[in-house]
Amino acid sequence: MDVNNVETLLEVIKAGVQSLDEVSDVLTAIDRFQQDPSILDDYLAEFIGTLSRNFFVRSKSDQRSIGSIFYTLSKVCNFKRTKRHLPTDIFLLPQILTQLADWEGFEDWRVLSMLLSWLSIILMSPFRLENDLEIYEETRKLKTYSVLDPLVAAVHAELFDKNLDLFRNQYLRQKVDLFTLNLTLKSILNRKSPLASQQLLDLLTLDNLSLFCLEQAFDSSETHNILVLKILPKLCRLHALQETWDGIEEITTWLLNHMALSFTDARIQLAHSLAKVVQLLATIDAESSHSLVQGIFDELIEELKSTPVDAIDPDRLHTELLFIAELGRLGSLEANFITQFAQDVLPVTTKFQQLRVNKITGHQIRDASNFVCWSLVRKCKVSSAVEAIFFHLLMCSMTDPDLTIRRSASAALQETLGRYGTDLMDDASVMRLIELPPNSLEVCFRDNIPKLMNLLMFNAPHLINSAIDWLIVDNVLRNQDYNIVELSTISVGKLFTLGEKGDIASKVLNSLRTRTDEMTCDQSGALSARYIYLAAELPLFGENKIRRQCISCLPTLATQLKEESNNPSERFKVLAFMKALNATVITETSELQISMSILNTLLRIIRFSSPSESRFEHIKQLFVPMISRLASNGALFESRDIYQKFEQNFTKFVTTNNPICCAGLAYTLPGNFLCSFLSFCPHLNHEGRSQVLNALSNTLPEIVQANGPDILKLLAEFLDDYTVTEQGDVGGLVRKSTADLIEKQLLLFLGAGSSVMNLVCPRLLRLAAEPTDKVKETSLRILSQVYSFKCSDSVTHDENLFRFYSTNKIEFRSDFWQGFMFSAGAIYSTDLRIRISVDSFLRFFDRQSAEERSELLELLLRIVPSLTHVQSWRKSPIHLNRVGCQRRDLIKRATVCANFWRRTLESGLDVRENFSLRAVYARFYNLHLLKTPLLRTAVVKLMPYLAVACASNKGPNHEALKNEIFSRLQMLANRSKKTADDISSLQIICLEGMLTICLAFGEQDKLNTPEVFQQDEKASEKIS
Structure with a gap:
């Protein structure tokens, strides 16, 4: 939080606590500290001291305000912290009890929460009270309000702690709830001597209590289940004091049988409780404790090895990982278990994914794996397993699709490097690893992975093959997230430029050759599509063995595609098909000729691809570079009939405004483009024209070279497209595409001479003065480059525009004002935008001389x-x-x-x-x-x-x-x-x-x- 903002908020709270005015502002100010409650710690004594001073003589209204402020402070900072600062004078007890009796009704629960907190802190005094039963009965009435349950339980726990007979009597009368039982057992076990704790319950009562908790667990809400899980380790301690080992075994067995709880918080608590039981057993019978942990590990490893990933129970696996993390956090995990985890568990759980109805799950498992690593590194000696932990954390921090998990892996990795970094690599390399940012997944794959490979090559070359296999096998061939598949493919392609004498590139090829030997064109096409997508990366596609395997799978894949499906797997197959076909056509390999089946598949993909789809641009980028070769080289097809069918369908798709084929028009042979363009363009709609213009940004130099600069004059006419339909000013899309094209190919337009720029610049200035935001910004940016004009960031677009016009107005008089009239005279616009335009015009007009004003009005x-x-x-x-x-x-x-x-x-x-x-x-x-x-x-x-x-x-x-x-x-x-x-x-x-x-x-x-x-x-x- 900003320091100045903190000071302001603290002043608001301080003033409100003293005056009790503007209580709502005080509560809002306190809530602002929820992100960092520790800031308030140094002020709690002052605030709560002021609130509690003369509390009992204040008006009801003031007491309500005090209760609201105290509750909000407790909500933000925790009741345990706030109640410490309440007065502990035992003589206040009668007044508190009187107040508890006076306040009735749910609307006053905030005042009651303060009084109960106050009562519990006073009851901590080392005095036994004669009226403890009276206090118990009076406060028990407040349990009708569930929001007060934990506070009432805290009061009752203090009473029972000082009077065990009262506890036994109330328990026998079945008036002790789980909240109270948990706090009572915690208080007694923490404060009493072992002998006193042993005398708390007789054996029969202890057995009944254990049975009550175990039977109650799944008959109530999740909150009650968590309370039971908190109580069970305490009951185990009591059983240990009573030396009733059967009770401990029964509770332990129950915990082991309920590892697959459906709620995350319950699993976390179960793992924590089971770890406490194991820790207790270790002090009583180390062999039993070891056997228990060994049994959990054996079952876990067996499941990971023998069960398909999609069949594994993720809830149980999550609990088992949390249990291991808890043992690590407690420092109770033996070295052999750490080694087992690093060798047999971590390689599976750190990449864990399950596909559930098009939803990828497993992030909790991967996150728990990072938590285990962090716990082990902090509290245990992991020298024997540190390299495996380091490697998996490193790769997870770079490649996991979930930012939260990349960050948790990065945190655990930094902990590992901080403690064992010198055992792994030199200090400079450690610092470079720590500095690799995990925030952007694209940056991780594009920039960080190549840097990481270089670091490993010089510090841990034996890990290079594992890292490459992670990218190829785990990320490309197995990962359920197709974004990771695509990014990993890009990353593998970049690795070909790394390493001395191509060491990394050769290792990548060796790994891929191994996968090629194992590859078959599977019936579903799922695996072959992944392989094809990777193999079609052009550096890899040049390898004969890889290329031949890729091409051999392509016809089979073509028959399996479902072009209209929105299933991510089917969509990816389409991309894989297009990428492989692109590589085949671009390299003009003779190993594949386009069959009727492949052509029909290609035509269906083109027909069903829509600009609204996320994959559209990718498919378009793969298709349009093929156009010039497909249109000019009949040898790429199995027969002339297939070639003619392609030509006919391409023409048909262009005339029907198919967006991909319209873009492909720009990639036809440069010498034929002008004739085709003039033939098709008058019949295209705004989307078709826009696609052609966008695509021309990549091919225009070759087209100008083949047809001469006059085609640029033709393109300038698209700046005059004001087509209006039911969708509105759709011509704006064409004007924007044309302006973007001019900006990208500005040097080409400038090199064409004044005859072209005399057509382009007036139109651009008109557009710069019109109200369409994106078009006017692009237009002014182009003009600024052409005329070496510098726009100021501190003024509005209109002010920059008038400055430009003032410098060049002789050249652009009419065109500029034709555009600006549409800004200041707009039929449909906001009042603010119209006012800005009108004010800008009036300021410009006032700066002109009388003669210039008259000329302007005439114009x-x-x-x-x-x-x-x-x-x-x-x-x-x-x-x-x-x-x-x-x-x-x-x-x-x-x-x-x-x-x-x-x-x-x-x-x-x-x-x-x-x-x-x-x-x-x-x-x-x-x-x-x-x-x-x-x-x-x-x-x-x-x-x-x-x-x-x-x-x-x-x-x-x-x-x-x-x-x-x-x-x-x-x-x-x-x-x-x-x-x-x-x-x-x-x-x-x-x-x-x-x-x-x-x-x-x-x-x-x-x-x-x-x-x-x-x-x-x-x-x-x-x-x-």
């Missing part, structure tokens, strides 16, 4: 489409450019222009006398005559602000223009009435505009003129 007016232009546009049935992109909707542009002018005038745009407002009014007046509701409404909303602008514009006839606008609004208001009893939204807008004009010119008396509102009383009422 902004020219951008507004004329009535003739709009009418001509509406008559044309098609608005597409030569690549099939839909041009901007002219009605929408006119509406945006009206919004822009209205918002800027409304925000205080300074229109001087040398600019003609009548020209603005005339342009928009003509547009509002069109029967387009959205445009008409936008223009009518603008009209009153043009009239108001006449006040600052001293041009000729400004008064006449104002009156003309007022009259027009009045006429529209009267004309747009629906019925005598109803009014239209346009009428409301007109009347509001008239009101705005009257108020701006101080002509409120006009509002009282009968002819203005004589027929619009209802509208007037609505406005008011």
Whole structure:
């Protein structure tokens, strides 16, 4: 926690404890310390001392507040810590008992929790009380509130500790619950002499108590089960004092028979309790203790060796590992057991996985394995097994799919290196190992594994083969997590660049050759798919033996694929097939010709792959590089008919906007691309065009070299795609893909000369000024590189944009403002974004000279489409450019222009006398005559602000223009009435505009003129 924040929170708590004001703030401040309660330890004495001072003379309201604060402190810091700071004066006992009797009702349980804690700490005083039965009966009434059970049990345990007869009497009356029994036995066994403990219960009562606990365990909740498990070791100690060995054997047998509990907390407690029993036996009969542990180890090892992993009971295995960890933590595990664990248990449990209905389980087993290692290294001598422990922790910390387990392995590894590091490698290597970060799985496989192999090669070369087998056998051929399979394959490929004289590479090949000898094309395809995926890594694929085995399994795998299945195993088989086919085609090996079966499988994969799938990009990356070879080399196919079928289906898939084939269009032969592109592109939808453009980022240089730079001019036209469908502005996807393509191939565009950049840059500046975030950011970034302009991180995008425009405005005047009008005049946007754009424009406008302002206003007016232009546009049935992109909707542009002018005038745009407002009014007046509701409404909303602008514009006839606008609004208001009893939204807008004009010119008396509102009383009422 931040130091300043801690100080602030402590001040809030301190003030609240003293004044009892703003209790809710105090409770919130205390809760903030749940991550690190130890910070409060030094302040508990002060806080609780203040709370308990004069507690009994305070009002009920104050006592409730104190109870809430005390409970929250106890919840965060633990009741054991907080109650230590309560006054222990025995003379407070009567007042506490009186208060316990006074407070009734569940709503006051927090006060009762404080009083019970206070009572238990006072009862710890070394005095026997005469009224202990009275206290017992009074507090027993509070057990009706389950939340108070542990606190009542603590009070009763203190009473029973001082009066064993009271305990025996209440037990015989069956009034002692498990909470109380556990605390009582703990207190008595810890404080009493062995003789006193021995006299606690007679043999018959002890046997009955043991039987009661064992029978009760599975008749109650998990909480009760855990309490029973806590009690059983204490009963064993009592049996040992009574020398009743049968009781110990019965409890031990019960624990061994219930190792497979279904709840994690119960398994943890069982392991802890069983370890305590073993520890007790070791002091009584070391041979029996050894035999018990040996039996557990033998059963565990036998199960791991003879039982399939998926058939192992994970709950039982988890408990057994926790038991071993507890023995290690207690320092009670003999050296031979440590060796057995490292040799026979750890290699299985550290990689343990089970597949359960598409869900991979086993993380608890792997985590428990790390816990065992940590416990053994800390408390036992593990010299004989340290290398095995070190190796498994090291590999687990790098390759486990679960971050929590990688971290626990890393913690145990650091403990191991801290104690035995010099026995394993030199100090510098130890430090480099510790510094390898386990957080990112991708980094672990891409960077850490190669570094690790180098370290092992120079410090522990005998471990290299085991590490390689871990990657190939355990991670690729057996792992249930296909992400690990893919990452491990990448890691194996990178190992070919490591080691002196290729030592590591040769070891990898030797391991893979061994697996190749064992490989068969299995019926399910599960194992062969993993092998194929690994073998198709290009460095490995070059090995004849590996390549031949990979290719031989490919036809069988093709017949087993379920392309539409979402099962992870089936999805991985598809990837393996595509990767192997890719390697075969790219290397143009003659060992496989594409059969009809393989082609049909490939076509089904392409047809069923969707961009919404996580595997889509991977499949696309594997398919598109094959296109140029498949399309140009018929020798790759078994027959010409198969080759022609591929060509026909590829063409068909492109024309139907199949995303993978559209991307593949960019990978056709460069010399044929332009013709195909012009043929297909006008018929593609936005997704198809986007896929082509994205793919061109990898192939464009070759295409330009084959077709010349004019193709870049063609690509620039995709920046004008404003296709709109029911999904919205889908053309934005095409504009974004085009901008990304230009950014990635910017040097190519720059090298094409000014004729290309003169087409590209104005369009990019227009896009940089438009409201689409990703497109405008990319566009400005490109322009900044082209014009050596540095954007500032401390200002908004608009401010950087205006700085750029100010430097280059002669070159980009019209294009820039066409784009910016769509930001400040947006039809659908947030108020905040519109306000930012309008404010940015006004700041820029104010910085201009009078002449520049006038020129800018003239330019902004020219951008507004004329009535003739709009009418001509509406008559044309098609608005597409030569690549099939839909041009901007002219009605929408006119509406945006009206919004822009209205918002800027409304925000205080300074229109001087040398600019003609009548020209603005005339342009928009003509547009509002069109029967387009959205445009008409936008223009009518603008009209009153043009009239108001006449006040600052001293041009000729400004008064006449104002009156003309007022009259027009009045006429529209009267004309747009629906019925005598109803009014239209346009009428409301007109009347509001008239009101705005009257108020701006101080002509409120006009509002009282009968002819203005004589027929619009209802509208007037609505406005008011």
